Amino acid sequence: MLLKDLLVGRRDRWQPIIREFERALGKASVIRRRDELLTYECDGLAAYRQRPALVVLPRTTEEVAAAVRLCDQHDLPWVARGAGTGLSGGALPVEDGVLIVTAKMKRILHVDCENQRLVVQPGVINNWVTQAVSDRGFYYAPDPSSQSVCSIGGNVAENSGGVHCLKYGVTTNHVLGLKVVTPDGTVVELGGAVPEQPGYDLPGLFVGSEGTLGIATEITLRILKTPEAICVLLADFPDIEAAGNAVMATIAAGIVPAGMEIMDNLSINAVEDIVATGCYPRDAGAILLVELDGIAIEVTENIAKVAAICRQNGSREITTATDAETRLKLWKGRKAAFAAAGHLSPDYFVQDGVVPRTQLARVLREIEALSERSGFRIANVFHAGDGNLHPLILYNGSVPGEFAQVEAVGGEILRLCVEAGGSISGEHGIGADKNCYMPQMFSATDLETMQYVRAAFNPKGLANPGKLFPTPRTCGEAANAQKSAQFKGVALF
Amino acid sequence: MNAIATSLRDRLGNEAEVVPPEQLDATWQSSLQAALAPGEPLPTLVLPQTEAGLAAAIALAHAQQWPMLLSGNGSKLSWGAPARGIQLLLSTQRLNQLLDHAVGDLTVTAAAGLKLADLQAILQPTGQFLPLDPAYPADATLGGIVATADAGSWRQRYGSPRDLLLGLSFVRADGAIAKAGGRVVKNVAGYDLMKLFTGSYGSLGAITQLTFRTYPLPAAATTALASGPPEAIAAARTALLQSALTPTRIDLLSVSLAQALTEQAQPGLLVRYQSSPASVAEQVQRLRQLTEPLGLSFHTYTAEAETEVWSRLQARVRGTQPAAGDGAIRCKIGLLPSAAIAFLNDLTTLASQPSVGQIHASSGVGYLSLPAETEAAVITKLRRTCEAQQGYLTLLEAPPALKQPLDPWGYTGNAIAVMRQLKHQFDPQNLLSPGRCVGGI
Ligand SMILES: Cc1cc2nc3c(=O)[nH]c(=O)nc-3n(C[C@H](O)[C@H](O)[C@H](O)COP(=O)(O)OP(=O)(O)OC[C@H]3O[C@@H](n4cnc5c(N)ncnc54)[C@H](O)[C@@H]3O)c2cc1C
Numbered sequence: 013m014l015l016k017d018l019l020v021g022r023r024d025r026w027q028p029i030i031r032e033f034e035r036a037l038g039k040a041s042v043i044r045r046r047d048e049l050l051t052y053e054c055d056g057l058a059a060y061r062q063r064p065a066l067v068v069l070p071r072t073t074e075e076v077a078a079a080v081r082l083c084d085q086h087d088l089p090w091v092a093r094g095a096g097t098g099l100s101g102g103a104l105p106v107e108d109g110v111l112i113v114t115a116k117m118k119r120i121l122h123v124d125c126e127n128q129r130l131v132v133q134p135g136v137i138n139n140w141v142t143q144a145v146s147d148r149g150f151y152y153a154p155d156p157s158s159q160s161v162c163s164i165g166g167n168v169a170e171n172s173g174g175v176h177c178l179k180y181g182v183t184t185n186h187v188l189g190l191k192v193v194t195p196d197g198t199v200v201e202l203g204g205a206v207p208e209q210p211g212y213d214l215p216g217l218f219v220g221s222e223g224t225l226g227i228a229t230e231i232t233l234r235i236l237k238t239p240e241a242i243c244v245l246l247a248d249f250p251d252i253e254a255a256g257n258a259v260m261a262t263i264a265a266g267i268v269p270a271g272m273e274i275m276d277n278l279s280i281n282a283v284e285d286i287v288a289t290g291c292y293p294r295d296a297g298a299i300l301l302v303e304l305d306g307i308a309i310e311v312t313e314n315i316a317k318v319a320a321i322c323r324q325n326g327s328r329e330i331t332t333a334t335d336a337e338t339r340l341k342l343w344k345g346r347k348a349a350f351a352a353a354g355h356l357s358p359d360y361f362v363q364d365g366v367v368p369r370t371q372l373a374r375v376l377r378e379i380e381a382l383s384e385r386s387g388f389r390i391a392n393v394f395h396a397g398d399g400n401l402h403p404l405i406l407y408n409g410s411v412p413g414e415f416a417q418v419e420a421v422g423g424e425i426l427r428l429c430v431e432a433g434g435s436i437s438g439e440h441g442i443g444a445d446k447n448c449y450m451p452q453m454f455s456a457t458d459l460e461t462m463q464y465v466r467a468a469f470n471p472k473g474l475a476n477p478g479k480l481f482p483t484p485r486t487c488g489e490a491a492n493a494q495k496s497a498q499f500k501g502v503a504l505f
Numbered sequence: 506m507n508a509i510a511t512s513l514r515d516r517l518g519n520e521a522e523v524v525p526p527e528q529l530d531a532t533w534q535s536s537l538q539a540a541l542a543p544g545e546p547l548p549t550l551v552l553p554q555t556e557a558g559l560a561a562a563i564a565l566a567h568a569q570q571w572p573m574l575l576s577g578n579g580s581k582l583s584w585g586a587p588a589r590g591i592q593l594l595l596s597t598q599r600l601n602q603l604l605d606h607a608v609g610d611l612t613v614t615a616a617a618g619l620k621l622a623d624l625q626a627i628l629q630p631t632g633q634f635l636p637l638d639p640a641y642p643a644d645a646t647l648g649g650i651v652a653t654a655d656a657g658s659w660r661q662r663y664g665s666p667r668d669l670l671l672g673l674s675f676v677r678a679d680g681a682i683a684k685a686g687g688r689v690v691k692n693v694a695g696y697d698l699m700k701l702f703t704g705s706y707g708s709l710g711a712i713t714q715l716t717f718r719t720y721p722l723p724a725a726a727t728t729a730l731a732s733g734p735p736e737a738i739a740a741a742r743t744a745l746l747q748s749a750l751t752p753t754r755i756d757l758l759s760v761s762l763a764q765a766l767t768e769q770a771q772p773g774l775l776v777r778y779q780s781s782p783a784s785v786a787e788q789v790q791r792l793r794q795l796t797e798p799l800g801l802s803f804h805t806y807t808a809e810a811e812t813e814v815w816s817r818l819q820a821r822v823r824g825t826q827p828a829a830g831d832g833a834i835r836c837k838i839g840l841l842p843s844a845a846i847a848f849l850n851d852l853t854t855l856a857s858q859p860s861v862g863q864i865h866a867s868s869g870v871g872y873l874s875l876p877a878e879t880e881a882a883v884i885t886k887l888r889r890t891c892e893a894q895q896g897y898l899t900l901l902e903a904p905p906a907l908k909q910p911l912d913p914w915g916y917t918g919n920a921i922a923v924m925r926q927l928k929h930q931f932d933p934q935n936l937l938s939p940g941r942c943v944g945g946i
Binding site for chain 1: 607609610611612632654664665667668677681682683684685687688689690691692693694695696697698699700701703704705720721722723724743746747748749750751780781783784787788837839840841842843867868869870894895896897899914915916918919920921922923924926927929930931942943944946
């Protein structure tokens with residue numbers, strides 16, 4: 013068949029289907045023009061692009077269910093999308109498939125401070141939740157750096173973390189219940205307003221399932237009381253190892269800070285170049301940020317202990333802040349670290365891996381060696397308290413072949429993490445990016461067992477196909493070579 | 506000896522001890538009697554020495570289509586719906602090794618049959634602990650605690666098993682060994698089977714190894730009990746939760762339960778602080794300032810008196826003897842926390858005495874202990890009250906005559922079909938603890 017006939021055939025097939033979607037959701041909620049579809053080609057992992065056949069923007073659970081049912085009837089693969097900030101290609105559309113975007117589902121449905129919970133639609137932006145309850149003295153704990161742009165639905169799908177996860181846990185520890193449209197279009201309630209409902213822990217299973225089990229359309233979240241005292245401590249160190257030792261010693265002293273973050277010299281300078289905080293010494297090998305919160309007396313006691321620990325481990329200068337303004341100033345550089353990396357080099361690739369805290373120093377040394385071997389500069393900014401590394405590999409995407417090399421370096425870092433007893437993802441998810449690395453962590457039997465879950469929710473495999481698990485098509489040797497060839501020379505960002 | 510025991514012995518050799526039904530000791534017999542539907546014959550007990558032995562036993566049972574019950578020490582075998590047609594009882598009792606305590610990482614990996622009490626004794630010298638306070642703490646194994654999602658008042662600060670479990674290995678229904686999660690505190694690779702197995706009551710696979718996060722043992726602790734009229738307790742609850750105080754436990758106690766601790770016939774608010782000595786002292790003082798204007802009486806307990814209060818509470822609500830040793834009916838409940846005080850009041854008027862109830866003030870999860878003679882209608886009424894507050898009432902321990910007509914689980918949601926699908930995928934032949942879990946799964 014000629015290409016022209018194929019395209020015409022495809023269009024003919026889609027015409028009646030599009031009309032059905034328009035009837036179900038209204039014309040304004042169905043996007044089909046090629047130029048408008050462009051916005052949805054990729055998520056935060058812009059190296060992978062795929063234009064969907066159709067984008068729909070439902071407003072309610074019923075509309076989501078109607079859209080999913082149409083997909084089911086016509087056997088159309090579909091992908092859910094929140095704000096599209098994901099970094100593992102989870103919201104990457106599938107060819108000839110439908111993208112279901114939650115951008116019009118942005119209502120906070122119910123606030124119940126008395127019971128410390130609230131119900132939101134999935135398109136609600138993470139920090140709106142805290143904004144909705146902060147005047148009553150509450151907040152929503154999971155705070156990814158992308159919190160001003162990412163959606164709660166995306167957070168649920170990725171089980172996102174943040175800088176305060178060390179003490180308060182990640183998304184899954186704060187989701188009580190979910191209303192979900194399963195891939196056959198049924199609406200089910202997983203969990204509810206009260207935790208530990210009889211039967212299987214379905215909210216626990218759904219959180220972190222990366223859009224492969226259905227779409228969350230209502231989410232019940234737990235909120236916490238704002239602590240009475242917060243103190244941020246900034247300490248500089250001659251090298252990363254010394255900063256890492258201070259982290260270890262803090263934990264060994266029985267202190268559980270809200271968060272502990274380390275930045276290396278390269279990231280310090282990148283940040284100072286861009287946001288000029290003036291707080292991070294450019295000549296430091298590393299800086300450590302520790303946030304402590306709780307009862308004032310406890311915070312005062314612990315901050316003194318942490319400061320002493322930092323000094324013992326070679327810190328030259330220690331700054332602490334309790335007032336909101338100075339605290340924000342100390343955090344500002346850390347929050348801008350990714351953006352700053354963008355100024356160090358034309359492109360950067362964020363890796364996300366986890367090692368046991370005790371292995372941090374060793375693994376970071378090996379990453380440094382890898383950087384020297386490969387010739388790519390690697391900046392390190394990471395959640396030190398829980399061993400979650402975020403090496404930023406700097407490269408130039410317009411040089412043919414560089415992206416493929418960077419992917420290989422990224423893969424090497426994951427191998428180091430797994431060897432150290434860690435994980436290939438702490439918070440960004442597997443998606444389309446790391447599914448081929450899953451066999452490094454999990455045996456064929458483990459993966460087969462996880463597929464039971466997918467088969468139970470998603471028997472036809474229409475929801476987010478090709479993500480999370482290795483597939484012969486994407487992970488075969490030949491397929492891999494083809495993937496990098498396909499992206500060669502494409503402007504990536 | 507029956508044919509099943511013989512073929513198991515042939516197959517497993519010294520990988521496992523095989524005990525035919527007629528040789529079961531009194532403890533196993535009573536656990537089983539409480540677990541099986543009336544008139545059911547006793548099964549053969551298998552005590553594997555290794556994970557491989559457990560896998561081999563399950564593979565054989567799978568090939569032979571023998572329905573199995575899975576257990577640790579059997580202390581909670583009576584929970585869930587009564588089992589029928591069980592040929593084998595598999596116990597992880599002998600899989601009790603500590604596998605790795607990564608002290609600096611605050612993680613611990615152990616075999617599923619290790620008792621919580623033994624694990625705490627191992628962790629204690631390193632200044633760490635696993636913050637779980639489930640029923641039957643002396644007997645409960647890690648695997649059993651996870652399989653029943655059992656926890657206690659520490660939920661306030663540390664969550665329940667789902668929040669502490671980082672990774673697990675298990676034997677599938679077909680005898681293959683699989684794992685999920687890992688040994689690090691942060692990990693999103695693959696589906697969270699840890700959550701799926703937490704509270705699965707042995708219906709999806711036999712848990713063999715678990716990795717938990719541990720916490721530093723706080724330096725000091727004090728418990729305070731405020732008691733007084735229900736309205737004042739409700740006001741104290743609200744004030745406490747609106748305050749910035751950070752207790753590790755907050756429980757609302759029914760009149761009869763508070764009475765068992767203080768001799769005062771009024772409901773109570775039991776609060777535990779664990780932190781540095783100065784922080785604990787200050788927080789207790791601030792709690793006193795919160796509660797005294799409300800006209801509540803205030804007692805504090807430290808050192809042995811504190812341990813004593815909590816163990817008395819535990820014994821009264823959750824029992825000391827596994828398998829309904831005292832004949833009481835024990836329930837797990839959940840409801841919106843704002844309705845907890847009213848519920849505990851109803852409990853006092855509705856149920857015959859001595860009925861006791863404890864509800865965790867933030868989560869709304871709680872436990873009841875009702876006299877053996879409590880009628881089904883009363884339990885149904887209590888269940889409806891929980892349901893009206895978006896909650897549930899599950900019968901954990903109760904005579905079969907109650908569990909049969911009442912449905913022990915009390916699940917009211919609409920996701921049973923999803924749960925059935927999951928069960929079908931993990932155990933297509935329905936051999937693992939058949940019928941014990943929610944909805945007859
Ligand atoms: C600058 C920057 C900083 C970041 N910092 C962090 C960080 O600190 N911590 C962290 O964890 N992540 C971080 N991220 C990653 C990202 O923001 C999170 O993964 C976020 O949760 C994604 O949300 P989203 O709404 O953009 O989801 P999307 O990218 O749109 O989708 C992510 C996944 O969720 C699925 N999905 C979306 N909505 C639903 C739904 N309603 N139901 C079911 N599935 C759904 C999609 O199919 C996809 O698989 C960062 C990203 C950027 C760009």
